[in-house]
Every structure is written in C-alpha cells, then in structure tokens.
Amino acid sequence: MKKVIEILVIGGSAGSFELLLKIIPRIKIDIKFVVLIVLHRKHNTNLSISELFRNKTPLPVLECEDKDKLIPGSIYFAPADYHLLIEKDRSVCLDYSEKENYSRPSIDITFKSASDIYKEKAAAILLSGANKDGAEGLKHIYQNYGTTIVQNPNEAEISTMPNEALKIFNPQYVLKVEEIIDLINNF
Amino acid sequence: MMAPDIVGDEDLEQLLNEVANVYGYDFTEYSKASIKRRINRICLLDKHKSFAELRYKVLNDQSYLSRFIEEVTVNVTEMYRDPFFYKALREKIIPKLGVNPYIKIWLAGCSTGEEVYSISILLHEAKLAHKAIIYATDINPTVLEKAKTGVFAINQMKLYTENYNNSGGSSDFSTYYSANYDHVSFKEYLRKNVIFSTHNLASDRSFNEFQLIICRNVLIYFDKNLQDKVFNLFDASLEKLGYLALGSKETIRFSHLNQTYKQVEKEKIWKKTR
Ligand SMILES: C[S@@+](CC[C@H](N)C(=O)[O-])C[C@H]1O[C@@H](n2cnc3c(N)ncnc32)[C@H](O)[C@@H]1O
Numbered sequence: 001m002k003k004v005i006e007i008l009v010i011g012g013s014a015g016s017f018e019l020l021l022k023i024i025p026r027i028k029i030d031i032k033f034v035v036l037i038v039l040h041r042k043h044n045t046n047l048s049i050s051e052l053f054r055n056k057t058p059l060p061v062l063e064c065e066d067k068d069k070l071i072p073g074s075i076y077f078a079p080a081d082y083h084l085l086i087e088k089d090r091s092v093c094l095d096y097s098e099k100e101n102y103s104r105p106s107i108d109i110t111f112k113s114a115s116d117i118y119k120e121k122a123a124a125i126l127l128s129g130a131n132k133d134g135a136e137g138l139k140h141i142y143q144n145y146g147t148t149i150v151q152n153p154n155e156a157e158i159s160t161m162p163n164e165a166l167k168i169f170n171p172q173y174v175l176k177v178e179e180i181i182d183l184i185n186n187f
Numbered sequence: 188m189m190a191p192d193i194v195g196d197e198d199l200e201q202l203l204n205e206v207a208n209v210y211g212y213d214f215t216e217y218s219k220a221s222i223k224r225r226i227n228r229i230c231l232l233d234k235h236k237s238f239a240e241l242r243y244k245v246l247n248d249q250s251y252l253s254r255f256i257e258e259v260t261v262n263v264t265e266m267y268r269d270p271f272f273y274k275a276l277r278e279k280i281i282p283k284l285g286v287n288p289y290i291k292i293w294l295a296g297c298s299t300g301e302e303v304y305s306i307s308i309l310l311h312e313a314k315l316a317h318k319a320i321i322y323a324t325d326i327n328p329t330v331l332e333k334a335k336t337g338v339f340a341i342n343q344m345k346l347y348t349e350n351y352n353n354s355g356g357s358s359d360f361s362t363y364y365s366a367n368y369d370h371v372s373f374k375e376y377l378r379k380n381v382i383f384s385t386h387n388l389a390s391d392r393s394f395n396e397f398q399l400i401i402c403r404n405v406l407i408y409f410d411k412n413l414q415d416k417v418f419n420l421f422d423a424s425l426e427k428l429g430y431l432a433l434g435s436k437e438t439i440r441f442s443h444l445n446q447t448y449k450q451v452e453k454e455k456i457w458k459k460t461r
C-alpha cells in the first residue's frame with residue numbers, strides 16, 4: 001500500500017556517505033517531494049557537503065540556511081553542527097542547542113519535526129551508523145502513520161543504527177540499498 | 188526517549204503571551220518550532236506532567252523565571268566556532284577598523300563569553316585592543332555573570348586551541364589563560380575593554396553607534412518579523428561603512444538591509460554602504 005509523500009528524510013551516520021553517493025545520482029528527476037538529508041559528520045571544514053553532491057544529480061542540492069523554504073524536487077542537507085527543525089510554513093528552523101545522542105545535527109530531532117509537520121505524508125530512511133540516533137524519531141514517524149524504512153542491517157556497514165530502530169518497532173520496510181533506490185523512485 | 192509533546196501550539200501561544208505580560212520578556216516572535224521544542228524539553232527535564240503544571244510554576248514562582256529563560260534561550264557556545272569566520276575577521280575586517288581613532292564593537296547575544304574572549308584576543312594580536320571597546324550583551328543575566336569570570340571547562344581547551352590555530356592564530360594559545368584542575372581562567376587583561384550588560388534584542392533600543400556588530404546564532408531563534416525588527420536595530424546602531432557579522436547559516440537576504448549592505452566576499456559579513 002503506497003501513499004503520496006511530501007517529504008523524504010534520510011538519516012545517516014558512519015558508513016552512510018558512501019550510500020548517499022550511490023543513492024543520490026539515481027533519484028529520478030521528477031520526484032514531487034522534498035528530500036532532506038541529516039548526515040552526521042565532522043564540522044569545522046570549509047567544504048560544504050552540498051557541493052560534493054551538486055554535480056552528481058540534476059536536482060538542486062542545497063545546504064540549508066536559516067528560514068529556507070523547503071521546495072519539492074530539491075535535495076537539502078542539514079548543515080553541520082546545527083539541529084534542523086521545520087516550521088508549519090515548511091521553512092527551516094535551525095537550532096544550535098545541546099547535542100542529542102552525542103550528535104548535532106540529531107536525526108531524531110529532524111525526524112520528529114518532519115513528522116509533526118508532514119504527518120502521514122512524511123517518509124524516512126535510517127541508514128548505517130554507530131549510535132542510536134534516529135531510532136526514536138523514526139518510531140515517531142511510524143506512530144504518526146508515516147512511511148518508515150530501515151537499511152537492512154546485514155548490508156549496513158555499521159548496523160547499530162538500523163538495529164536500534166528494529167529493536168523498538170517494526171518499520172514498513174527493511175531494505176537493501178538497491179531496493180531503497182527503487183522504492184524512492186516509486187513514491 | 189523522545190520527548191512527548193506536553194505543550195501544544197495553543198498552550199505555547201498562551202504561555203508566551205502570559206510571560207510577556209507578567210514579566211516583560213517577549214518570546215512571542217521566536218521561531219515556533221524551536222521554542223516549542225525547548226519548552227517541551229523543560230517539561231521533561233523538570234518533570235512537569237502537564238501544561239497546567241508548567242504554567243503555574245512559571246507564572247507563580249518568580250525564582251523559576253530565570254530557569255525558564257535559561258532553557259528557552261539556548262546558550263550553547265564555543266570559542267572560535269567556525270575558525271574560517273574568525274580568520275576573515277582577523278584578516279579582512281579588523282585591520283580596516285584599525286584606521287579609526289577608536290573601535291566600538293557590539294557583540295549581541297554573547298552568551299557565556301567564549302566569543303568575547305575570542306574577539307578580544309584577535310584585537311590584542313592586531314595591537315588594537317588599547318583603543319577598542321567591546322559591548323557584550325545578552326538577554327540572560329546569568330550567562331553574563333559567567334562571561335565576566337572568563338572561566339571555562341578545561342576539557343574544551345583542546346578543541347578551542349585547534350579552532351584558534353585554524354583561525355590563523357600564531358601565538359601559543361595557553362598564554363591567554365591559566366589552568367587549575369578542571370577549568371581555565373582567561374587573563375584579566377582580555378576583559379579590560381569589555382562592557383557586559385543585559386540587552387534584549389526583542390525589546391530594547393539602540394544604545395550606541397558601532398563599527399562592527401557581531402550577532403551569531405541568535406537570529407535563528409527569531410521569526411522573520413522579529414528578525415526584521417532586529418535588523419533595523421542593527422542598522423540604526425551601525426556607523427556608515429560599518430560591518431554586520433552573523434552566524435554561518437544566517438543571512439540578511441530576506442530583509443530590506445539586503446539593498447544597502449554589501450556582502451564581504453563569501454563571508455557572513457556585510458558592509459553598510461550608506
Ligand atoms: C545559541 S547562543 C549563541 C552564542 C554565541 N553568539 C555563539 O554563536 O556561539 C544564543 C544566545 O542568544 C541569547 N538571546 C536569546 N534571545 C535574546 C534576545 N532577545 N536578546 C538578546 N540575546 C538573546 C541567548 O541568551 C544566548 O546566549
């Protein structure tokens with residue numbers, strides 16, 4: 001059973017950068033939803049992550065700034081070292097507050113916020129990672145009737161993050177990367 | 188565990204209006220998504236089981252107000268956060284300020300002072316500190332008290348030293364502080380030219396004219412309306428050809444200042460052109 005989705009949030013940590021290199025170039029150019037990526041990474045580099053992906057897809061790839069409007073058909077990255085929340089008018093609200101699950105940006109925070117705003121029209125994917133950030137947030141999306149996807153832990157480079165989610169609820173999908181790509185392109 | 192939302196949108200609006208009326212602290216134009224999260228977080232941390240419970244405490248226990256403000260106004264900060272920003276200040280802006288007979292800087296939303304000491308060190312290294320005054324302000328009196336002491340946790344110093352080096356600092360960073368057990372104290376002379384004061388950007392007026400206003404990671408907490416008011420306040424407080432510096436994800440793009448301010452290359456620094 002498939003639903004129309006308006007936002008796809010992808011959360012990832014250690015091992016996820018390479019997955020994004022596989023996934024992003026293959027996202028079809030006629031997607032009708034927002035793609036928002038929350039990736040744990042080191043900050044204090046002058047290099048912007050969006051630039052790394054910009055030439056890999058014809059879709060616009062942007063690193064969010066304060067109050068940016070989220071526009072369907074675009075790929076956004078949460079900036080390093082800020083939490084990212086979403087306002088009712090679908091603009092971005094950045095927050096430089098305490099780390100959550102030792103992480104900033106925290107995947108939990110953005111998953112929860114996306115779910116509060118987009119409700120059942122939110123979909124989220126939790127990829128490889130070494131901590132438990134994202135699991136609770138994904139469950140929140142599930143409870144709000146959104147679509148939840150966890151990378152198959154057997155395939156994840158570091159399976160802690162997918163496993164933490166599987167410990168606390170049963171997402172609609174547990175998929176390998178190839179299957180994830182197919183699903184994204186069929187939303 | 189994920190914080191369950193105890194405080195909904197309508198509760199939030201009611202509480203913020205009441206706090207503004209009773210205490211004069213106006214948070215009604217703060218970004219809804221983040222302030223809602225902060226207030227739900229307070230409920231969780233302080234174990235308020237219902238909105239009514241939180242509301243009663245905030246409105247009837249004056250001593251709880253400072254706790255409330257502290258949690259609502261996020262005070263996380265760092266020394267030389269975004270070293271490249273400080274490098275730009277060091278190389279492109281501060282030397283230009285040096286031509287003035289005196290230098291007036293306003294650091295708005297300075298939190299516990301990490302930024303203040305970072306800037307003061309830059310001025311000392313440029314040999315301009317003797318003619319500079321830094322006005323360091325924040326809404327929250329508690330963080331200012333901390334800022335005045337210049338005492339920070341020692342376990343942060345590795346990061347701060349790294350940041351300082353990346354900002355183009357060439358001294359031995361440890362000469363700026365003395366270490367005791369678990370904390371360090373920044374040297375007294377670094378705050379000689381600093382005036383600490385409370386100032387609420389949402390309600391207080393302009394109090395001087397400056398050549399440089401630095402306000403980082405404060406505007407992200409304000410909605411567009413309040414941001415616009417604060418941009419007007421900054422505009423009124425900035426000399427012609429003065430500079431406005433914001434946080435690394437903040438912008439004047441959505442404000443009318445966009446027409447009269449010119450961005451300094453790709454930095455989050457804008458020059459007032461008229
Ligand atoms: C996240 S901290 C940023 C600290 C520092 N500027 C930095 O970037 O590291 C935000 C600061 O803004 C202050 N603040 C929040 N609302 C304010 C207001 N209305 N007027 C003045 N300061 C405010 C808070 O008290 C807090 O110290």
